[in-house]
Structures are given as C-alpha cells and as structure tokens.
Amino acid sequence: MSTAAITTRLGRELTAICGAEHVTEAPPEHILGCVPAVAVRPGSAEEIAAILRFANENKLVVAPAGGLSQQETGKAPAQIDILLYTSRLTETEHYDPGDLTVGIGAGCTVAHLCNDISKDGLLFAPDPPLWERATIGGLLATGITGPRRHGYGALRDYCIGVRFVTGDGRMGKGGGRVVKNVAGYDMMKLLIGSWGTLAIITGASFKLFPYPRNCRTFVACFPNTSEAMAYRDRVLRSPLDPMCLELLSPQASALLTPGSPADSFWTISARGAGSDAVLARFRSELGAAVAHEMEGEKEAAFWRMVANFPALARERDPDSLLMTLMAPLRDVRRVLEVTDEVAAANGFTLGAVGRVGHGNLFVSLSPAVGQQLTKANYATVMRILAEQLPQDSSLTVLHCPAEARGEIPMLRTPTHFASMHAVKQALDPKDILNRGRFLF
Amino acid sequence: MDLSVVIRELRKIAGDDAVLDRPEDLMLYEYDGGLRKSTPGAVVFPQNTQQVSAIMRLASSAKIPIVARGAGTGLSGGAICKPGGIVMPFSRMNRVLEVDVENMRAVVQPGVVNLQLSEYVSHLGLYYAPDPSSQKACTIGGNVAENSGGPHTLLHGVTVNHVTGVEVVMPDGEIVHFGGKAAESYGYDMTGFYVGTEGTVGITTAVTVKLLRKPEAVKTLLGIFESVDDAAQTVSAITAAGITPAALEMMDSWMLRAIEEYCHAGYPLDAGAALLIEVEGLREMVEEQVVAISDACLQKKAREVRVAKDEEERALLWKGRKTAFGAVGRVAPSYYTQDGVVPRGKIPAVLAHIGDVAKKHNLIIGNIFHAGDGNLHPLIMFDERDKAQFDHVLEASEDILQYCIDVGGSITGEHGVGSEKRDMMTHLFTEEELDVMASLRNAFNRDGVLNPEKLLPAPRMCREMKGPSRNPILAQEGM
Numbered sequence: 001m002s003t004a005a006i007t008t009r010l011g012r013e014l015t016a017i018c019g020a021e022h023v024t025e026a027p028p029e030h031i032l033g034c035v036p037a038v039a040v041r042p043g044s045a046e047e048i049a050a051i052l053r054f055a056n057e058n059k060l061v062v063a064p065a066g067g068l069s070q071q072e073t074g075k076a077p078a079q080i081d082i083l084l085y086t087s088r089l090t091e092t093e094h095y096d097p098g099d100l101t102v103g104i105g106a107g108c109t110v111a112h113l114c115n116d117i118s119k120d121g122l123l124f125a126p127d128p129p130l131w132e133r134a135t136i137g138g139l140l141a142t143g144i145t146g147p148r149r150h151g152y153g154a155l156r157d158y159c160i161g162v163r164f165v166t167g168d169g170r171m172g173k174g175g176g177r178v179v180k181n182v183a184g185y186d187m188m189k190l191l192i193g194s195w196g197t198l199a200i201i202t203g204a205s206f207k208l209f210p211y212p213r214n215c216r217t218f219v220a221c222f223p224n225t226s227e228a229m230a231y232r233d234r235v236l237r238s239p240l241d242p243m244c245l246e247l248l249s250p251q252a253s254a255l256l257t258p259g260s261p262a263d264s265f266w267t268i269s270a271r272g273a274g275s276d277a278v279l280a281r282f283r284s285e286l287g288a289a290v291a292h293e294m295e296g297e298k299e300a301a302f303w304r305m306v307a308n309f310p311a312l313a314r315e316r317d318p319d320s321l322l323m324t325l326m327a328p329l330r331d332v333r334r335v336l337e338v339t340d341e342v343a344a345a346n347g348f349t350l351g352a353v354g355r356v357g358h359g360n361l362f363v364s365l366s367p368a369v370g371q372q373l374t375k376a377n378y379a380t381v382m383r384i385l386a387e388q389l390p391q392d393s394s395l396t397v398l399h400c401p402a403e404a405r406g407e408i409p410m411l412r413t414p415t416h417f418a419s420m421h422a423v424k425q426a427l428d429p430k431d432i433l434n435r436g437r438f439l440f
Numbered sequence: 441m442d443l444s445v446v447i448r449e450l451r452k453i454a455g456d457d458a459v460l461d462r463p464e465d466l467m468l469y470e471y472d473g474g475l476r477k478s479t480p481g482a483v484v485f486p487q488n489t490q491q492v493s494a495i496m497r498l499a500s501s502a503k504i505p506i507v508a509r510g511a512g513t514g515l516s517g518g519a520i521c522k523p524g525g526i527v528m529p530f531s532r533m534n535r536v537l538e539v540d541v542e543n544m545r546a547v548v549q550p551g552v553v554n555l556q557l558s559e560y561v562s563h564l565g566l567y568y569a570p571d572p573s574s575q576k577a578c579t580i581g582g583n584v585a586e587n588s589g590g591p592h593t594l595l596h597g598v599t600v601n602h603v604t605g606v607e608v609v610m611p612d613g614e615i616v617h618f619g620g621k622a623a624e625s626y627g628y629d630m631t632g633f634y635v636g637t638e639g640t641v642g643i644t645t646a647v648t649v650k651l652l653r654k655p656e657a658v659k660t661l662l663g664i665f666e667s668v669d670d671a672a673q674t675v676s677a678i679t680a681a682g683i684t685p686a687a688l689e690m691m692d693s694w695m696l697r698a699i700e701e702y703c704h705a706g707y708p709l710d711a712g713a714a715l716l717i718e719v720e721g722l723r724e725m726v727e728e729q730v731v732a733i734s735d736a737c738l739q740k741k742a743r744e745v746r747v748a749k750d751e752e753e754r755a756l757l758w759k760g761r762k763t764a765f766g767a768v769g770r771v772a773p774s775y776y777t778q779d780g781v782v783p784r785g786k787i788p789a790v791l792a793h794i795g796d797v798a799k800k801h802n803l804i805i806g807n808i809f810h811a812g813d814g815n816l817h818p819l820i821m822f823d824e825r826d827k828a829q830f831d832h833v834l835e836a837s838e839d840i841l842q843y844c845i846d847v848g849g850s851i852t853g854e855h856g857v858g859s860e861k862r863d864m865m866t867h868l869f870t871e872e873e874l875d876v877m878a879s880l881r882n883a884f885n886r887d888g889v890l891n892p893e894k895l896l897p898a899p900r901m902c903r904e905m906k907g908p909s910r911n912p913i914l915a916q917e918g919m
Contacts, residue, residue, distance in 0.1 A: 094848065096783055096785060098676050098679065098680065098784065098785045099783040099784045099785050099814075100679060100784075101783065121682075143624075143626075153597070153601070154623070154624055156600075156601075156624070156629060156632050157597055157601050166876055170872050170875060170876050171870070171872050171873065172872070172873050172876035172877075173869060173870075173873045176848070176849070176850050176868070177783065177848050178781040178782065178783055178813075178814055178848065178849050178850050178853070179781075179784075179813045179814065180589060180593070180598065180781050180810070180813040180814065180815045180850075180853040180854065181781055181850040181852070181853060182586065182587045182589075182598070182636050182850075182852050182853065182854060182855075182856055182857075183850045183851050183852050183857055183861075183865065183868055183869075184857070184865065184868070184869060184873075184874075184877055184895070185633065185636070185637060185877045185880055185881075185895075186587070186600065186632060186633055186635070186636050187876075187877075188632075189600070189629045189631075189632025189633045190628060190629065190632075190633045190880075192629060192632075193624075193626065193627075193628070193629060194628055198628075209684075210679075210682030210683075210684075211682075213682070236653075237653070239655070239656035239657075239721070239722050239723070240722065241721055241722060274722075274724070274725055274728075275724065275725075275728055277724040277728070278722060278724045278725050278728075280724075281722060281723075281724050324626070326622040326623060326624050326625060326626060327622055328543045328545070328620070328621040328622050329542065329543045329544060330540075330542040330543050358623045359622055359623055360623065360624070391620065392605070392619075392620025392621045392622050392625075393622055394622065394624075394625040394626040394627060395626060396626045411626055411627060412626075413625050413626050413627030414605075414617065414619065414620045414622075414625055415617070415618050415619060415625050415627045415628065415630050415631070416616035416617055416618060416630065418616075419610075419616055419618065419630055419884070420627055420628045420630060422883040422884060423628055423630075423633075423880065423883065425883060426879040426880045426882070426883035427876070427879070427880070439627065439628070
C-alpha cells in the first residue's frame, strides 16, 4: 500500500481506475531483475479490464502476479510497466459443500482455500509448491501442482469454470459452476499453464473431493532407476488406486528428508487411503519391496515437502537448473537415465521427483561439488536434453541462474506452434501480457 | 465455384464411389439425432488424412460450408450442414491405428465406433472409459467434437479427460498435431481446447486416447424409491459419505414403466423413481461401498435395494438404462432430449419444475439422467405432424434450460450446443464473453466455412462475416 505521492502519468491513470492506496510507483519488488514502473492491486475484474484497455492503447507491458511463488520462470522481461497483483480478488463466488464445488477469486491463496473447506471435510486437490503464498490465479496460470496429481488428476480435470480478462481488455468466461458442462469453448484448458500470456484470471470454479480418511504411505527403496521403474509398472498393473505414486531420486531424498535411509536409494512412495482392509490390501500387493510405512503428521509433512521440491531445490542451490517434464509413461525411465548421464558428463548432479504414474517429473541439475560452471555448460546440457527428449515429451524450465537464462530454450512442446500463436493473437493481439517471457 | 464443379473436384480427390450427390442419397444425410433437417449439396467419404486436407482446401477456396459427420447420433444438430454444403462422414476412416499398451494409449481414426474401441482392446484387460448411451454407434471423432459424456463419466470424466493428442486438418488444409501420448503437454493446451469445439476449429483425422485398466471389482445396485425426492436426497447422501460411484443414474416413474414394458429389465412398474448405481475398483473398497450405499438408500426411505449378483444381472440392469431411448420410441412418434445441468442439490427442485412445465404445455416428459453429476435428460414426447404441439416442445425445452441457468447450471452437459441451443448461449454468457469465444473461432475458421451456424449464437455470425458473403450458399439465412 502506497503513501507516497503519485508522480507519473501512468501512476495517475492507474489511480483513477483503482484508487491511490492500491497503486505503488517504483515498487521494491522485481521480476528477474526487471523493476516494474508501477505495481497495482485492482479490486475487481472491471478494474483489470480498464487497466488492460489502457495498456493496449499505450502498448504497455503488464505482468500479472499472485504470490510471486513462480515468477522465476521464463526469460527475463525487458520491460514491465505494470505489475498487476490479483491479491484483492479473494471473494468466494459460490461454495456448495453438498455439491462439492467452490468458486473463488484468483487472489485467494491455496492454503486459505484448503483450510476454509477442510472444516466441511473437503479436499482441494491441487498441491502446488509454496501453497501458503501460491494463489488460485497463479496455480492455474502456471499449471504446476504436486503429488496428488496421480490420484486426483490434473488441474484440467477438475477446474470447471474460469473468469478472466483477455490481454485486449475483454471480460471473458469459460465453463461455470457445475461439474459437467460443454457449453461454449473450454477456456479453462487454454488458460491453465498459459503463464499469464493470454488473459488475467480473476476467478475460477473447481470440483472438490471428500477429504481422504485413514491415509498411509508405503515407501519402497531401489538401487537404481530401472528397478524403481519396474516396480512402478507393477503398481500400475495392480488393482491398487493410490492417491500418490511418487519417485524420489537419492539426491531429492537427501534434500527433502536429510539423514533418512532413503538418501542412498531411489524410492517410490505409494499413498493409499481407506479402511484397514483396503490398507492391508495395499500392503500385500506392494509386497516385500516396501521398506517402511508413514502415517499421521510425519506422512502429511513428507508429502508437503515433496510438493515443495521445486521451491526447495531452487532455494538450496540458486545455481541449479530446474525443469519440469511431461513424458509418455514408457519414456520416463529413459528421460531419467538420459538426464542423469548428461548431467554427470557436464558437471551436474541430478535430483528428481515426479508423478511417475503419469510421466510428470521435476528435475533439478545442481553443479557438482567443486564444479565452477559457465553459462555454456548450462546451454550444452539443455541442448543435449532437448535433442534426446523422447517424442511427444515436453519441458518447461522453471529456474536457472541469471547468466544462463538468455542462453537456453525455456519450453519444448510437441504442440503446433502456429496454432498457439493464433490463440495469442486472438486474445492478446498487442502482446501486452508478459511480453517476451514465455512462448512469445 | 459452382456446386457441380465442386462435386467433380471431390470425385477427383476421394474417388467416384466416395461422393454422393443424388437427392435420394443426400436425404440420408439431412438429419442427425436432433430436431432439424437440412439437405447437403454433396457427401464425401474421405479415406485418409491427405484427402481430408485436399477436401478442406477445396471447401475453403470455394467458400462452401463443410461439416464432419460421425454416426449422426448427436442430439444438438452438430452434424447438420447448411443447405447445399458438404457433409463429410468418416465411416471409411475407421481403423484403430495403434494400441500402445506400455503407454496406455490407442491412436484411432475418427470413424472408429466408441464401443468397438473398448471391444478391440478388451483382451488386453483395457477399455476406453467415456461411454455415451449411443456408444454402439457413435464415433470417437464425433465424441471429440462434442466432448461427449456418458454414465461412467461421473468417476472417469468426459471425452476431454481421455484425449491426450489429436491430428487436425485446419481450414487451410494444413495438417497439425496437438499434444501426443504424454498425459499433458507444456505450452498452450490446444488438445484440451480443441475437444468440444464442435467442428468449428478444424477437422479431426486421428485421436490419441487413454486406455484404462478394467477394474478388479464392479458392483451394480438398483435402489427403488417411492418418490424422486427420496432418490435425489440419496444422491446427496452418497456424495456426503465420501463415495464417488462410477455411475449414478436416476429414472423417474414414467421412464421406469416405459423401459420395463420395452425390455423387461426387472424394473418396478409402480415406483416413484429408481437409482442405478455402480461402484468399481479395489475389491475390498467396492464391498464397503456397496454396504454404505445400501445403507444410504434405506435411510432415505428406499423401498428396496437390489445388488446384481452376477454379470448377467448387471448387464440386465444396464440394458434398461442403455435402451431407454429405444423404449421411448415405442411410446411416442418423436421425442426431444434435453441436456441441462444443475448443481446436484437442485435436482429435486428442477424435477419439480419439469413436472410443472409438462403440465403447462400438456406434454409428457420422462426423466432419465446422470444424477451423480446433475446432468438431466428430460425426454419430451411429441408427434411431429402436430405443428402446435411441436411449438410447445420448443417452448418447454427453453423453459427447462432457462431454469437450469437460473439455478447456476448449464444448457448442455454432454450433447453440445450445436445449432439447437446456440441462441440460448446468450442466456449463459454475456456478449463480451461470446465475443472472446468468437475471436478464437475466427482465429482458425476465419471464413466461417467449418460448420457454420453452430455453437455461437446467430447475430454474432452475421457480424463476424463482415457483410453478406458473395457466395450464394453462405449467403443463405441472412449470412
């Protein structure tokens, strides 16, 4: 909140829309070294539309922001005129515990929503990193979630409605508040994972789930990836339906659970929920590979740590190269082995966690102890990885050291590029939103 | 370009035997499962993606409307072409191209019949989950266009949740790929966006779908109730117990009688409503859920709860549900199926409203629907020879859908907007919200050649065309 006098034309224009108390000129925060001219906290979708229309008329660059938990991703912006926070959009638009649905403003944090609905015995499935800070808008824009992805599906599977303002200042909507709905184009799908390049999300509706009762985590340890992957295949072929099925590399375990015996193994953790009979069945199907079980507080803390892996890896080692990959099931093992080899050959060590039952990995490459790496090392690693990435796989770089940022491609996707560009042109023709940072 | 020239070109592309233009042949393609009819100028059966691309280029350069067609089972008029346009059925592109067990995917041509895909992979212990009631006939390509659902989408999700990649021919004839075999792809989710665009963005020529492993245990229950209210409250009670059944279907008393007289599934003739409930998964869990669901039914005053003892009994219970539309055909010369959705707690209220609407318009309306996700299918009986009654049918439909909107629901859960509900889109979305959607459609389908007059409401089309088209076919109906 600002107390300083507004001195610029931009500041005055934004003040006219949102009020002086919600406008900060030359704010202290920066995005990858780029200091925004003004930070603004609009109070409604209408105010956001007015800001974006003004930005269009003046060809300004707008960076949408939630809890700033994922702003290290993408290329460094050359210019940000307006850093637009959604933090005032926290209204509950609808909440019907009996219907298992909620609609909430984009600025609400994930933790706040989770706590609010837990009193009714309900679960909000997405478990992004830094959930205390991560907002609903940021969650959708980044599409980054955690280990519950295995049992509950992806954001695209349970986000049932979205309200937004397009880059050119139009107020749009997709879906609604009912769990089944095919009226109109599926705007949810377009905006999830679009990194704020198409529209500013102002609110969204979700399916909720009954809070799982009687959870248990079964941890199995393996000396290498191939044995771990063979076990994964066995679990996937079994009748079990775990909530989470997560791979941790030895380095990832060392980061998340230092001092535990898992530090020297590849582990696969399967999380089940249900009656004692159901858990007994998990035990018998998973068999002797299970080294230990976790429950209660310890278990909950473990899964929170796993969800936080991208944030912890970045914090532990700012020089790490952190990325998320999606690969077809069969290729997960190859991706892990190639990444390990390429990392080792170029002076990095590999840390990996991932929803291996869906082919979604988070990989951190840290400079090996004693290694002084140059930006060329990062570029080489990325080039080889991109070349060796299996068909149909895709990749997003979530973090890398500043000096390497300009040298490496931030995204690889099998999806037709010109079609994505056509979508960008349709919703943000003047390239107002996050210009130059992600796809375009 | 003159239609006769277009037909000659179509024959060059797809072969003489792959083009129909005689009136008696064209008649077969003037309708789908919806209400309206329109006779195309030509029908062409492509045999491969390259032919689709060439046909698309031809239609675009001639500015002739073109619509892809699966089995024509759609209930919203999605497969109906403007008069004189080209209908492109995919019955000759009906091969399963690949079954990839390791990745749990199949790659199929759009003409593959939904149920045949599940049968094709059944020996591997796999199946394709979305199961529209028309699954014996409807095609995967049509399912992708309409984002179709079915009874089992309650647990597993609709078509979009099961498609990971598509090959699409764009209006300019370019063949493009969105997604692939991975569960998701970074970059814009074009696959997710594309599914459900009702043939207005491109034409699907291959689809990569998820295959699921058959569950270890499946149990099917029939809960019989004195009133729809009790049945509806049971739906909420099951949800509150933390159970998501694989399917949770409701039939009202009228439907129960119609079905039982048709196929003798063992449904009660004198009950107020019945719930057909299926649970699946781990054996231990399924057994517990059967007990919990039976208890919930009895607590909500169920007269009786039957649990299918074996596969034969289960098949019989489902036979009733899946042949319901056939049963209705015996009772009335025609019927109109609606597809509204309401928040699940509003089911009793909306059923009461449907009863009032039936009385007001002096119509018979039966209800058979996906209660678990609040997706209603009121079936309105009529005789299409009675023009006055037909008008009442349309008014009653709109009244029901408006009620769905008023309580926070939608006008379509799984059948699509098509031509029949596009004017109601203005009740659900603002002008500006529709304008955003139109700008996306125009980004791909600028000339409006692909499936015109579908999904988005009428006035918008006129404006988008930026003045009347010079083309005589596109110029009809105020375009």
